[in-house]
Amino acid sequence: MTLAQRGRWITGVALLLLAGVYVRALVFTPEEIHQGLAQKIFYVHAPAAWSAMLSMGLVGLSSILFLLVKDPRYDRFAAASAEVGTAFSVVMLTTGPIWGKTIWGTWWTWDARLTLTLFLFFLFLGYLLLRGAVTEPGLRARYSAVLGICGLVLLPFIHLSVYLFRTLHPAPIVLKPSAPSLPPEMLVTLLCSFGVFTLLYVGFVTLRYAIGDGGERDA
Amino acid sequence: MRKTLRHAWIVARKDLLLEFRSRTAILSAVVFTALVLVIFEFGRDPTAIATLDLAPSILWVTFSFAAMLGLNRAFQAELENQALDGLLLAPVSRISLYWGKLLANLAFVAVVETVGLLLFTLFFNVPVGHILLPLVGVIALATTGFIAVGTLFSAMVIRTRFAELMLPVLLLPFLIPPLVGAVQVTAKLLAGRPLSEVGGWLRLLLAYDIVFVSLASILFPSTVTE
Numbered sequence: 001m002t003l004a005q006r007g008r009w010i011t012g013v014a015l016l017l018l019a020g021v022y023v024r025a026l027v028f029t030p031e032e033i034h035q036g037l038a039q040k041i042f043y044v045h046a047p048a049a050w051s052a053m054l055s056m057g058l059v060g061l062s063s064i065l066f067l068l069v070k071d072p073r074y075d076r077f078a079a080a081s082a083e084v085g086t087a088f089s090v091v092m093l094t095t096g097p098i099w100g101k102t103i104w105g106t107w108w109t110w111d112a113r114l115t116l117t118l119f120l121f122f123l124f125l126g127y128l129l130l131r132g133a134v135t136e137p138g139l140r141a142r143y144s145a146v147l148g149i150c151g152l153v154l155l156p157f158i159h160l161s162v163y164l165f166r167t168l169h170p171a172p173i174v175l176k177p178s179a180p181s182l183p184p185e186m187l188v189t190l191l192c193s194f195g196v197f198t199l200l201y202v203g204f205v206t207l208r209y210a211i212g213d214g215g216e217r218d219a
Numbered sequence: 220m221r222k223t224l225r226h227a228w229i230v231a232r233k234d235l236l237l238e239f240r241s242r243t244a245i246l247s248a249v250v251f252t253a254l255v256l257v258i259f260e261f262g263r264d265p266t267a268i269a270t271l272d273l274a275p276s277i278l279w280v281t282f283s284f285a286a287m288l289g290l291n292r293a294f295q296a297e298l299e300n301q302a303l304d305g306l307l308l309a310p311v312s313r314i315s316l317y318w319g320k321l322l323a324n325l326a327f328v329a330v331v332e333t334v335g336l337l338l339f340t341l342f343f344n345v346p347v348g349h350i351l352l353p354l355v356g357v358i359a360l361a362t363t364g365f366i367a368v369g370t371l372f373s374a375m376v377i378r379t380r381f382a383e384l385m386l387p388v389l390l391l392p393f394l395i396p397p398l399v400g401a402v403q404v405t406a407k408l409l410a411g412r413p414l415s416e417v418g419g420w421l422r423l424l425l426a427y428d429i430v431f432v433s434l435a436s437i438l439f440p441s442t443v444t445e
Contacts (some may be wrong), residue, residue, distance in 0.1 A: 139378065
């Protein structure tokens with residue numbers, strides 16, 4: 001089985017499972033008492049944010065590996081991961097305001113995590129724009145690796161600086177020192193969704209990587 | 220180490236000499252700064268918002284734009300007649316080259332910021348005499364980290380298409396932490412608060428400088444090595 005076929009399979013399975021998560025979230029998971037139906041978006045929003053963060057983390061990591069060993073495969077992986085991360089960022093940045101309008105009463109606010117994710121999105125865009133603006137492959141790989149590493153280092157700084165500034169975001173619910181304060185049904189749905197989004201990330205990146213691979217060979 | 224610094228100084232001196240002899244870039248940057256300040260004056264309603272409330276933003280947005288203008292110039296000159304190749308062939312380490320460029324950029328931006336600060340106090344009637352020393356310190360802290368990243372990126376963007384547009388697109392996200400910190404500290408200073416109230420911000424600015432100057436020094440060779 002070629003890499004592209006494998007990517008298609010993983011993506012297909014992940015999309016089927018995603019439909020399953022939707023059904024579970026809408027039909028078999030109880031409604032949250034204060035937020036009502038609006039809370040359901042959380043099963044898409046939080047996992048999408050996770051996948052976007054994962055993408056950026058792996059872009060940074062493969063950028064470091066590329067500069068260390070100069071293997072073009074790392075560069076191709078970083079490019080694939082950045083593109084997929086951009087898509088997940090868009091999901092995160094569209095589902096967030098839809099929820100925010102209902103619960104906070106505003107589409108957008110300059111809260112710490114919102115600002116962080118917005119800049120995550122800008123970093124992805126900048127990364128892809130830079131890749132598009134350099135024609136020579138070797139140069140492109142080195143430049144984008146430098147930007148990828150800088151971007152990864154920048155994110156904690158942005159988080160810290162806007163966190164010191166102000167925050168309005170819901171406090172952590174699952175990943176916090178004490179036990180998750182979520183009813184078991186909701187927690188299971190959320191964890192399933194995290195799993196599916198991770199699988200979706202793997203599927204998309206595999207597909208994208210395979211396409212990049214083919215393009216490189218044809219060239 | 221001493222050799223690295225000496226070489227860095229030679230590179231910086233070359234850039235500054237070039238700048239001093241032509242004076243086109245620095246004069247344009249100063250005029251640009253003055254114009255941005257003037258535009259700010261007409262872009263606000265002085266009866267609605269007190270100058271003091273808006274002052275930190277005006278100062279820092281102006282400085283950011285002016286710095287960006289200076290950065291674009293840093294490696295542009297090296298493109299003519301393949302001057303960059305000559306520089307790379309010279310027996311100076313890549314680190315010296317980076318630090319030299321960084322020093323020259325800092326000097327360039329410092330001149331623009333000095334004029335900017337003078338015009339700012341003049342145009343907006345904001346007295347800064349009593350807080351001049353801490354204010355200059357904050358300006359230096361915030362500018363250093365930002366210019367460190369900017370110098371690194373400007374070495375990359377000169378060989379891309381749309382270089383003038385690419386630099387701000389890549390660089391502006393990196394401006395956020397220094398900008399937020401600098402605006403907060405400047406606001407406190409202008410309000411007559413002691414520096415001890417903004418210790419967290421100062422540490423953040425310092426950490427940003429240390430991290431990004433080091434990171435850029437490590438990464439710079441990857442941007443110029445053939």
